[in-house]
Amino acid sequence: MNRRLTLINPAYTRLWLGQAISSVGDAVFSTTLVLWVATELAKGRSWAPEAVSGVVLSTGLAVLFVGPLAGVFVDRWDKRATMLRTEVFRGSLVAVLTAVAFLPARDLPIGAWLVLIYLTVLTLNAASQFFNPARFSVIAELVTGEADRARAAGIAQATGQVAWIIGPPLAAPLLFTVGLQWALLFNALSYAVSWVAIRSVPAPAGLVAEQDRKRAERKSLAKEFTAGIRFFGGNRFLVALLVLAVIGQLGIGALNTLNVFFATRNLHASAQLYGYLGMAMGIGGIAGALCAGRVVEWIGARRTTWVGLLVSGSLLVLYSRQSVFASGVVLLFVFAVPLTMLNTAMSPLLLAATPREFRGRVVAVFYPVTQLSSMLAAVLAGWLAGSGLRGFAGSLAGLRFGPIDTIFTAAGVAVLAAGLYARSALPDPQAPPAPAPDPAPAGAGAEGTS
Structure with missing residues (x-):
């Protein structure tokens, strides 16, 4: 070729x-x-x-x-x-x-x-x-x-x-x-x-x-499934990555659910312009994904992950304070770049922490859990905006807060906290991954499903 x-x-x-x-x-x-x-x-x-x-x-x-x-x-x-x-x-x-x-x-x-x-x-x-x-x-x-x-x-x-x-x-x-x-x-x-x-x-x-x-x-299906869950739960690296991914879904879930209302109420834009916010995130995501390999080569996947969380959390908080549509579009583009980079950096970390024989089970736990957290984050954001914080208004240090920007701010702070957690929780990337559990004797799986 x-x-x-x-x-x-x-x-x-x-x-x-x-x-x-x-x-x-x-x-x-x-x-x-x-x-x-x-x-x-x-x-x-x-x-x-x-x-x-x-x-x-x-x-x-x-x-x-x-x-x-x-x-x-x-x-x-x-x-x-x-x-x-x-x-x-x-x-x-x-x-x-x-x-x-x-x-x-x-x-x-x-x-x-x-x-x-x-x-x-x-x-x-x-x-x-x-x-x-x-x-x-x-x-x-x-x-x-x-x-x-x-x-x-x-x-x-x-x-x-x-x-x-x-x-x-x-x-x-x-x-x-x-x-x-x-x-x-x-x-x-x-x-x-x-x-x-x-x-x-x-x-x-x-x-x-x-x-x-x-x-x-x-071995039996049940034993292999249990071994995969036990391996995942006993691996600090994998657990830390999963926690980070789940917290990261808070920001995305809130944006996916409420951004159309933020555009019309906070950014004072017509509904017809909403598509430009999604386009900005899409282009920013492409830029971040294409640059991620070079950034990981430069500073490493572990540092890309925690720095990406800190930067994207800060940008989400900054986005929540916007009141002009054009600045919102620019910030969403910039926000998507580090967010996509950290998502990209998690892949080599996940591979490095998982022995070959457990890769299927690790992926089959990791992604459904993050999918569930994304769904729950979307539901929670919708409930807070529609019921929990409905009619909420307040001010702090001269800044006024309504329900949607408050939710975005809280989500950004959670992502920031995840970045601080990642800096200390992700083990040294030079450390070897946790060993796989000892396999059972060959005869132990006679009753297994094939």
Whole structure:
């Protein structure tokens, strides 16, 4: 492959290319379903918002309930084969929904359409809980070194941001000009492209050897799941990273839920301008992700994490005091840069602290917990703004406070506190990771599930 077109190494580049196309397909798929439910199935119905929220809820349920157990199986299975089979399954599932979508919408009751959509989204995201830890393990073998792993994480975050910039504007024309089925078919084909890209990457030798050892030492499903939880809970580094990630979700959850109200009330902007705030964060996220590898190489992943928390917490507090739309846009762009850098820096730290045989289970605990914390933060922020601090007004040192800016300020202070905690809680990066628990004798797993 032409060196100018290579990201980190050729194998990683091929894997990235497939995932980039698949990510755009996922963005088109998600946006298409939301638009179709809102503008066709539930058009003019009082329960339209609830119908749309069911799509989001289906995603969250898959992450929370399938994710933790999926890691046990991923640690048992061939990682590359798991990725390939998952892409076949997901592509086939979307292809089935595409075929059904050729039916006129009136041929099925609205309830049947909604159940079909929710089950498809739930199953697709359940399959993703197997794919994502497997990809994490494969990338860990393909990319070595803290700086390169940070670059890989940064590239992945930037790719995800770009996919969500490209996907939604592409989904609407596809849906309203050529129809639902063709928008869905786009996603099915994106899984096929991803399969081809994964197939072109040779199986990492380290994972093949690990798979052979795991097969010889197979234990019961319950024992392996318990061993993963015990390992995670006994590793100070992993626990500290999880605490930091959970606290970091406070700021994001508050922004995602309340920023539209902050824009209209505090920044005195029209609702039509709200999209520019999201665009500013998206561009800042891309900039931060692309710069993260160089910053980690310069100051290290551990320092990037705690400095990023301190800077982003301070910027969130500063954003909460804004009253002019233009300054709010600029601050959100700047805020997204260190926030994305610290999220990127956590990836090599997570890899360094996790032995190969536990990677699937660690990822399957880490990300569902952060997903749950993000959901809870959003719910808490909404409740505080709508009920808990409703009508709140006060002043301190000449500064006036209302409900939304108070919530943003509190979230920023929490992120600042997390940065101070990270500086002392994250162990020395030169220290070796905690050893994995001793495996049980080979015969101990005779009763296990395969």
